[in-house]
Structures are given as C-alpha cells and as structure tokens.
Amino acid sequence: MADFRELPEHQLQPLSDDDLISYIRAARQAGRHDAMKPAIGVLAFGYWDNLVNRARLKLPESDVEQVAGEALESAIASAFDGKSVGEFRSWLHTILSRRIADHYQKRERTLPTEKLMSEHRGAEEVWGEEPSVGFEGDALYAQQCVEAALEELPDAHRQVVRLYVFGPHSAAVVVERVGDGMTEANVHQVSSRYQRRVKELLDEGESSE
DSSP: OOTOOOOOOOHHTSSSSHHHHHHHHHHHHOOHHHHHHHHHHHHHHHHHHHHHHHHHHSHHHHHHHHHHHHHHHHHSSSOOOOOOEEEEEEHHHHHHHHHHHHHHHHHHHHHHHHHHHHSTTTTTTHHSSSOOOOSSSSSSHHHHHHHHHHHHOOHHHHHHHIIIIIISSHHHHHHHOOOOOOHHHHHHHHHHHHHHHHHHHHHHHHHHH
C-alpha cells in the first residue's frame, strides 16, 4: 500500500494499457478508489473508436454515438476490478451490450405502447399506463448519476468535464478553450471532484436500496 503513488491525469494519458491496468490494480490494493477513476477514464477513452464501431453493428447510425457515449459514461462511473487488458475490453464490451439492450428496451416500451393505445381506445385500464419495469442494475442509474453530477456544476466546470472527461482534449487544450483564468491544475481538480461526486451519487443509490 505504501508503494502506491497517485499520478495526475496528464501523466496517466501517455501510459500504455498494461501500465494503466497495473496502476488501477495498485490503487485498488491501496484502497485508493478515488485514484482509480481517472485511470479508468483514460483507459476507456482509448477505446472510443472501438465502441463506436461495435455499436454501429447493432444500431442505426443516428443512435451509434449516443449509445457509445452512454457506455463510456457508465464505464467511468463504475469500478473495474480485473487484472488484464483483455478483461478490461470484455468488461467495456459488456457495458456497451447492456446500453444497446437498454436502448432497444426503451423503444419497445414506448413505440408499441402508443400503437396499442390507439388500437384499444376506451380500455385505459389495460393500455393507458406504461408498465414500470426497472432496467438491469446499474444500466440507467449510472447514466442518471453522471448527468446529475454534471448539472450540479457551474457552466465553466461543466465545459471542462465535457471537453476533458468526456472529450478527447488535453488539459492544455481545455484551458485554451475555457479561458476565464482556468489552469491545467484546475482542470485536473474539476475532473477529480466531478468523478468523486458521481461515485457519491452511485453509493447513495446503493445504500437506499
């Protein structure tokens, strides 16, 4: 535990996938779950093109990036506990598969219901309400936590998260785009606080079940 040294995100970005996995394992063993999140984010963003290509095999083109983004958000909000790059890829693809399934479940719960209501007017007791069916585990809830934490931020910090956490930009580029006295250190701080807040919201949901 004493050997673990937390790295700022700009030092994590150049690391190889294997090195990032080793860092995540070391952080987990040291009980530093807060330090795991930035590394998981860096690792997950490296697979963005892969997620998009896989989503394209299952979804209409208009929905591909939205669902791939939801999978990426869920991955960042979750805690990877594997030991290899292969396990991480499998874990990420499992999350994507769940988001794709959620996407189709949403469509099945809305479009067919509207059709049935129009075909059975006067039978509201049967068709008037859409059944309330929960999604599998962390599927929709993780996305809601990500969005809720984002809404809590002031505009400048929200822009930082969108550009740096969910976007492909470096801290230096984010500083240039946001301006308003923002520094690279601020970018890292905003990113870390945001990810901690997402984790808090997820933990609150688990404790209330």
